[in-house]
Amino acid sequence: MTSATFKDHFSSGSAGYAAYRPGYPLELIDELTSISPGTGRVLDCGCGTGQLSVLLAERFDEVVATDASAAQIADAEPREGVIYRTALAEDSGLPDASVDLVTVAQAAHWLDLDTFYAEARRIARPQAAIALITYGVLHLEGELDRHLQAFYYQTLAPYWPPERRHVESGYRELPFPFAPIEIPPQVIEMHWTLAQLVGYLNTWSAVKAAQQAQGINPVDVLAQALGEEWGDAATRRRVTWPLTVRAGRIHDH
Numbered sequence: 001m002t003s004a005t006f007k008d009h010f011s012s013g014s015a016g017y018a019a020y021r022p023g024y025p026l027e028l029i030d031e032l033t034s035i036s037p038g039t040g041r042v043l044d045c046g047c048g049t050g051q052l053s054v055l056l057a058e059r060f061d062e063v064v065a066t067d068a069s070a071a072q073i074a075d076a077e078p079r080e081g082v083i084y085r086t087a088l089a090e091d092s093g094l095p096d097a098s099v100d101l102v103t104v105a106q107a108a109h110w111l112d113l114d115t116f117y118a119e120a121r122r123i124a125r126p127q128a129a130i131a132l133i134t135y136g137v138l139h140l141e142g143e144l145d146r147h148l149q150a151f152y153y154q155t156l157a158p159y160w161p162p163e164r165r166h167v168e169s170g171y172r173e174l175p176f177p178f179a180p181i182e183i184p185p186q187v188i189e190m191h192w193t194l195a196q197l198v199g200y201l202n203t204w205s206a207v208k209a210a211q212q213a214q215g216i217n218p219v220d221v222l223a224q225a226l227g228e229e230w231g232d233a234a235t236r237r238r239v240t241w242p243l244t245v246r247a248g249r250i251h252d253h
Contacts (some may be wrong), residue, residue, distance in 0.1 A: 020199035022190050022241065024052055024105070026028035028133070033059045033184050035247055036101040043099050045089035045116070046107025050076040051131070056103070057081035064099075066092060077185035090115040092123060101125045102250070108167040113175055124250040130178060131248075134171050135188050140197070144229055144237070151201075151222050154174040159206040159213070170244035178248025186243040191236040198223045 033039065044053045044065045049072055053065035057079050067073050067086040069232065074084045087093055089104065090109050102120045103110070120130050140148050166174055170185075192200070201207060201219045211217045 019047065020196065020203055021051055022135070022188050022200070022239075023245070024055055024133075025080070025186055025188060026055065026058075028186055028243065028245070029055045029059055031186075031245070032056070032101060032103065032129075032247075035061075035183070036130045037125065037129070038100040040125075041099050042101040042103060043092055043094060043123065045092070045102065045104045046110065047076065047084070047105075048072050050079065050082065050084070052103060053077075053082050053084075054079040054141070055236050058145075064092070064094060090119050092119055092122045097125050098121055100125055100128050102128070102130045103133060104131070105213070106135065107130040108134070108169070108171060108174060109163040117134070117164040117177065120250055126251060128250045129181060129247060130250050131183070132171050132174065132176070132246040133169050135169055135243045136170060138200075138239055138241045141238040144226060147225050147229075149224060151218070153216055155222070156204070156206040156210060159209040161205060164206070170242070170248050174246070176246050176248060178250060179252035181249060183245040183246040183247050186245075188243050190237050190239045190242040193236055194223070194226060194230050194233040197237075197239065198224070209228055 036042070039060045041062045041064065042056050042060045044056060044063055045067075047053045047067045048067035050065055051060045053063050054077050055064065058064045061081065063082045065076065065082050066085045066089060067076075068086070068088050073084050076084050083251055085093070089107070102124065124130075137152055138148065139145050190196075201222070202217070206215065207219055230237070
């Protein structure tokens with residue numbers, strides 16, 4: 001597996017990714033801990049700047065957090081117990097049978113899944129679990145949400161990479177050859193100012209693609225429309241994302 005297979009949509013915005021991507025609820029970490037046979041080591045693949053990795057470190061002795069983007073790793077949040085490495089998910093560098101849990105948050109749709117699943121089987125301890133985690137399209141409280149939905153589904157429609165459909169479907173269409181473990185759907189909830197929301201939208205790969213194609217940033221137009229109805233820009237408004245997990249037992253014997 002070479003780095004030529006890595007579709008890099010995020011290195012150019014790694015600092016923004018670190019600053020504005022939403023965190024995960026602690027309920028998710030509790031669920032992931034409950035399906036793991038132990039809490040020795042977890043491999044968090046496609047970790048980005050460590051949003052999930054640092055939370056896993058609350059429960060696991062060692063979190064090996066890997067991302068194919070060196071820029072993302074450089075901007076990752078330091079945390080005791082988290083070891084960041086620039087590496088492909090499909091080639092972790094970990095020993096055989098050394099991991100209790102393998103996680104991929106908001107990145108499974110970029111992977112060569114056959115190769116990744118083979119790697120997960122190699123490094124999994126008996127009864128180890130795997131979890132593909134994704135959050136879908138955000139919603140903004142009240143009438144302001146109509147602007148966001150039109151922006152996502154209409155303005156940016158031509159610019160989303162085809163893999164994005166897997167995020168929208170909660171990874172239900174991805175191949176998943178493991179004995180399933182049910183984890184209830186959850187919700188990510190943040191309370192953001194207008195500037196924080198705009199910062200998050202600017203991390204989207206489709207926004208970068210649209211800006212390249214059009215020569216202007218479409219988020220600027222949206223921000224103006226939102227600003228006219230937001231009121232005081234410092235007011236924090238509720239933003240939510242549906243959160244789904246496809247979890248399974250790597251070796252089902």
